[in-house]
Amino acid sequence: MTALPAIPELVAGRDDMRAFFADRPVLVTGGAGFIGSNLARALVGLGAKVTVLDSMSPSYGGNAFNLHDVVGELRFIEGDICDARETNQLVRDFDCVFNMIGQVSHVDSMEDPLTDLRTNVVTHVHLLEGLRKHRPDAKIVFAGTRGQYGRTEGLVDESARIAPIDVNGVNKHAGESYHFVYARAYGLRVTSLRLTNTYGPRHTMRTARQGVFAWFVRQALDGQEIRLFGGGDQLRDCNHVSDVVAALLLAMVSPAADGEVFNLGSKQPISLAEIASTIVTQAGTGSVTKVPYPPHLKSIEIGDYVGDYTKAQRVLDWQPRIELAPGVSDTVEFYRAHRDHYWTREIYP
């Protein structure tokens, strides 16, 4: 199979997108991580002058390999956005900021809430402080999460109650709220996309904690048994990262998105069990088994989640394009080819 192109199909054919980004200085924070690096690659393809800032913290998703083949076409800064002096200097050059910094592990957030707070809130405060002082004209696209809603029922639109059930959800919501407070008070333009399960190439594969989808892929490729907690009948929206990148780009160029929050989502929610079996089928190795829910995880399990993305469809002209089977195929083939860069035996849990 052929890997999906760096520029999402939804965007590739649009002259307005190319005109907007061509030669435009764009900052991607967390740009060596999963979503950030896929986004940075698309921006390079669209002709933007891309700067990536990433802490390259071993605990998170930043991975030099994610950008290794485009590193000559962008500026890469290994740095901590909480270094206020450097951040104040850096942000002067940008009126387009994709703020992709984030820690995504729900379990880690419960075990070490203060580190999650630093990664998901304090970082953003430093970015926003820099922008309000030096670039109040900037537009920022923020990566929120369905975790802000907590446990939900039925189709979830953007007016749903915010009731996170874990520390990560609390902090992500605070991080998003900071953006809108700064927008109102200082004139920054802000859009938040509340992402659901995002999968695809360039995800960290070091532990099971950063996302169940990626971990299933690793286990399958390693010929291991995927253990489904509680039977695996929980429904999830899954978006291939290419579709998420398209939404981020569309949000940046759309004035109608300023000040707005958008859910992403998929055409068809799918159970964890079906995700696992699709992965095993595509990988040709691994197996699936069902086990009881570990008690310490049960309290932060959100159950089903199905996002209503009609607002994104209406305002951003966005919809998910990549079905599960080809998306999984793209993902499995990527890690099969590059596993040495994403996991090593030594740090196996």
Place this chain on the structure above:
Amino acid sequence: MTALPAIPELVAGRDDMRAFFADRPVLVTGGAGFIGSNLARALVGLGAKVTVLDSMSPSYGGNAFNLHDVVGELRFIEGDICDARETNQLVRDFDCVFNMIGQVSHVDSMEDPLTDLRTNVVTHVHLLEGLRKHRPDAKIVFAGTRGQYGRTEGLVDESARIAPIDVNGVNKHAGESYHFVYARAYGLRVTSLRLTNTYGPRHTMRTARQGVFAWFVRQALDGQEIRLFGGGDQLRDCNHVSDVVAALLLAMVSPAADGEVFNLGSKQPISLAEIASTIVTQAGTGSVTKVPYPPHLKSIEIGDYVGDYTKAQRVLDWQPRIELAPGVSDTVEFYRAHRDHYWTREIYP
């Protein structure tokens, strides 16, 4: 006039309240501050074994004078709840915690968001971590704020949209949310009261930033001109601190309050202009003038706020008892008698 009694009228006559608190070890964090000290005094009156923890940070409301006459009847610890080792040790003794730590200045929160984050979020994480490890059986009553709602219309009940418009509101909501995440995950029992404008004795009077009501009192007693931004027709709910203390005590003893949020409120919302003129009348000095709204404050002005407290009335059997005129009289007389302990000429802005 006679000062209001330490034990609120609503509570004083109830045998169940005395039975609950008599000889019971109770922790009041932030207990040398405005609400905390009034609460600690009431708890002493009810026979509780009160421990007060307060950082006595010069920036906040902790004031040794607030407890000077009851200091022999309680245990006072000057300490920082962010000292995890000390907090882990301290919390072992308590299944009743009133968590009154907080920074209340909206302006300060915008000027120094990270300090507000530390005071309104990080502190609570340390307390909750200590309790989940050592006292998961504890009940915690948290002091939330109407600022969590942001700008509102009409009567605001607890189902209203959470949409804070300043950093303080974002952080206070995150702080409250942490409490409920820990409740769900670890079994702690949590009640949050979302307070509106609280006034009365023992408030910090050092700057205008901690609350407009207290500042009006200081200006009136100093014979100064109270400047009403934007005309002063914004409506506010005002609660005398004695009524707030009653609500906190009722929330602690009520199992039906576990896991619940309650708005406080007043019987009659009142304009800032009327508050100012009532204060000037009671003080017999000072004057009132109207000035345009300073631009840097306009963006974080919430406009009218009128809280619906029927849930607190139904579940906690709470209602505000102290009308504005006697409440203001009590307040003015307290500061007239003790102004040396609450403001000094040297630090006048």
